Amino acid sequence: MKTKNLLNIEQKTGQHWVGNGFPVTTIFSYDDLGKELSPFLLLDYAGPMAFEPSNIPRGVEQHPHRGFETVTIVYQGELEHRDNAGNAGKIGPGDVQWMTAARGILHEEMHERDFTQKGGTLEMIQLWVNLPAKDKMGTPRYQEILNNEIPVVTLAENGGKVRVIAGDYQGTRGAAKTFTPINVWDIHLNQGQKIELSLPKGFTTALLGMKGTVVMNSTNTLNRKELARFERDGDRLALEATSDATVLVLNGEPINEPIVGQGPFVMNTQEEILQAMTDYRAGRF
Numbered sequence: 001m002k003t004k005n006l007l008n009i010e011q012k013t014g015q016h017w018v019g020n021g022f023p024v025t026t027i028f029s030y031d032d033l034g035k036e037l038s039p040f041l042l043l044d045y046a047g048p049m050a051f052e053p054s055n056i057p058r059g060v061e062q063h064p065h066r067g068f069e070t071v072t073i074v075y076q077g078e079l080e081h082r083d084n085a086g087n088a089g090k091i092g093p094g095d096v097q098w099m100t101a102a103r104g105i106l107h108e109e110m111h112e113r114d115f116t117q118k119g120g121t122l123e124m125i126q127l128w129v130n131l132p133a134k135d136k137m138g139t140p141r142y143q144e145i146l147n148n149e150i151p152v153v154t155l156a157e158n159g160g161k162v163r164v165i166a167g168d169y170q171g172t173r174g175a176a177k178t179f180t181p182i183n184v185w186d187i188h189l190n191q192g193q194k195i196e197l198s199l200p201k202g203f204t205t206a207l208l209g210m211k212g213t214v215v216m217n218s219t220n221t222l223n224r225k226e227l228a229r230f231e232r233d234g235d236r237l238a239l240e241a242t243s244d245a246t247v248l249v250l251n252g253e254p255i256n257e258p259i260v261g262q263g264p265f266v267m268n269t270q271e272e273i274l275q276a277m278t279d280y281r282a283g284r285f
């Protein structure tokens, strides 16, 4: 086993609104670190923010995507989704929506109606996962993965738990179907507890702090809303929680293909981006 070395810790502070429902900090996108974090293209962290009760719908109106997957993980609050492939669903704390846009989808992402009317705190992330070129124009797919469908590995001695959203954690298979090898683990560590992660060599690895603080490899501290990036070399990562902590592990085999992104489209060439715009305008999504 060889320890994975830390490359750096990203600290993003800016916040912008996506629609009228999502106060988002873009932790990385395909224009910057997304190129190095393949297959992960973008990560938006929304909230936590307390919303007052309202009768006015909140969210993002219908918009397109092509060429990748959007993965929404809810930590607090309730969301409602609807797309033009006929998929609709509601997701709340612990639930995940793994949507494959592939050749094209139109969807709306809203706060759930009752949640809007009652008010409450919203905290969620949206992760964009790239598709290999051969799957970018494939059939759209929708996976609604509820909290109770996500395998949980309980850590010894009240250490906490690992929710296996995708991939494999020590033999426990994750809930999501993916196109390329990806591990997405939602790790909850109790204060003072440790975990040692074994990760495939050569994969991209990043940790997002969601709650509390953890010390990585006995050296560097990861705080909430920070992203730690690691070298692809090595296969071992040790975490110790200095307070009750939640960390999202993003680990995946890099897709070594060109990335050209514009707005909600991520393809391999500029020509394909122009084609996406043409197809969208022509109502071919």
Ligand code: MN
Pocket (backbone or CB within 6 Å): 063, 065, 070, 107, 109
């Ligand atoms: Mn969207």
